[in-house]
Structure formats: structure tokens, C-alpha cells
Amino acid sequence: MNANNIILIGFMGTGKTTVANILAKQLGWQDINSDEMIETAEGMPISRIFETKGEAYFREVETEALRTVLAGKERIVATGGGAVLKEENRDAMLKGGLVVALKASPDTIISRVREDASRPLLAGNLEERVVSLLKEREHAYDFAHFIIDTDVLTADQIAGRIKDYFHSAATEA
Numbered sequence: 001m002n003a004n005n006i007i008l009i010g011f012m013g014t015g016k017t018t019v020a021n022i023l024a025k026q027l028g029w030q031d032i033n034s035d036e037m038i039e040t041a042e043g044m045p046i047s048r049i050f051e052t053k054g055e056a057y058f059r060e061v062e063t064e065a066l067r068t069v070l071a072g073k074e075r076i077v078a079t080g081g082g083a084v085l086k087e088e089n090r091d092a093m094l095k096g097g098l099v100v101a102l103k104a105s106p107d108t109i110i111s112r113v114r115e116d117a118s119r120p121l122l123a124g125n126l127e128e129r130v131v132s133l134l135k136e137r138e139h140a141y142d143f144a145h146f147i148i149d150t151d152v153l154t155a156d157q158i159a160g161r162i163k164d165y166f167h168s169a170a171t172e173a
């Protein structure tokens with residue numbers, strides 16, 4: 001592992017953005033959200049990109065955004081939940097820094113994403129969509145250096161665990 005960046009992966013609603021924000025403040029690093037980068041570059045929300053240009057296009061732009069952001073240093077990168085699906089992205093993440101996976105139970109995820117209509121892949125019956133996508137992606141996040149179960153932890157506690165892991169791994173390396 002290199003200590004250039006910290007990359008947060010995980011299913012939608014696992015708290016990547018919130019934790020990235022806390023970690024960036026605490027470490028004095030740059031806080032980057034790949035979905036936000038894409039929305040700014042494309043000038044429209046993710047849901048609209050899916051609607052007008054399709055998911056395949058979104059995935060291409062996502063790969064490009066990750067490549068750009070991971071070329072830098074001292075960045076906390078919150079990735080979109082599907083960024084792990086391409087091998088090319090997984091390789092770029094593993095080479096770009098410490099990869100941390102945030103996990104949560106279906107119930108936790110459903111309650112966290114319920115009020116937010118911005119995720120095109122969760123349109124329709126929310127419970128069913130979460131359960132079936134979680135099943136599809138059952139092992140998709142397992143390539144991370146460090147995996148945290150977030151169900152019973154606050155965002156501050158999660159950030160604290162990541163910092164501890166990062167400092168001990170960076171000292172060993």
C-alpha cells in the first residue's frame with residue numbers, strides 16, 4: 001500500500017461522503033467526491049447523466065475522474081458505490097493509496113438512503129433494489145486493504161479507525 005491518498009469505497013449509503021469530509025478536515029487533506037467531480041464536469045446531476053447519456057457513459061467518465069484524482073496526493077477520495085465494478089478502477093485505487101471499504105446492513109442502508117431521490121439505481125421499490133444490488137455486489141468491496149462494519153459506529157468513530165489503521169500501515173511500510 002502507498003500512503004498517497006485514502007480511498008473510500010462501499011455501497012450507496014454506507015457513509016463515504018460524510019467520513020471523507022471528517023477525515024479530510026482532521027488530516028488537512030483535500031476532500032474529493034468522484035460523483036461531485038462528474039456532476040461539475042458534466043454540468044448536470046448524476047440522475048440526469050444516467051437518463052440522457054446512460055450508465056455506460058457515466059462509468060466511462062467515472063473511470064476518467066478516478067484516474068485524474070488518484071494521480072494526486074493527500075486526498076481523501078469518496079467514490080461512487082459502483083466504481084469498484086471495473087477491474088481497471090480497482091487497480092487504480094489499489095495503486096493510488098489506502099483503500100477502505102465501508103460496509104452496512106441492508107436495513108442501515110435503506111434507512112440512510114430513503115429520503116434521497118438522487119440515486120438512479122435505487123429508483124422503484126427501494127427495499128428490493130437495495131437487497132438485489134447488495135446481492136449482486138456481495139464481494140465487490142472485498143479487495144480493500146481495510147474493511148469496516150459501520151452499523152454500530154458513528155462517522156467520527158469510523159474516521160478514527162481509518163486514521164489509526166492508516167498511521168500504523170504507513171509506519172510499517
Ligand code: S3P
Nearest residue numbers: 011012035046080081082119120
Ligand atoms: C452508484 C452509486 C452512486 C453514484 C451512482 C451509481 C452505484 O454513488 O455513483 O448513482 O452504482 O452504486 P454513492 O455511492 O455515493 O451513492
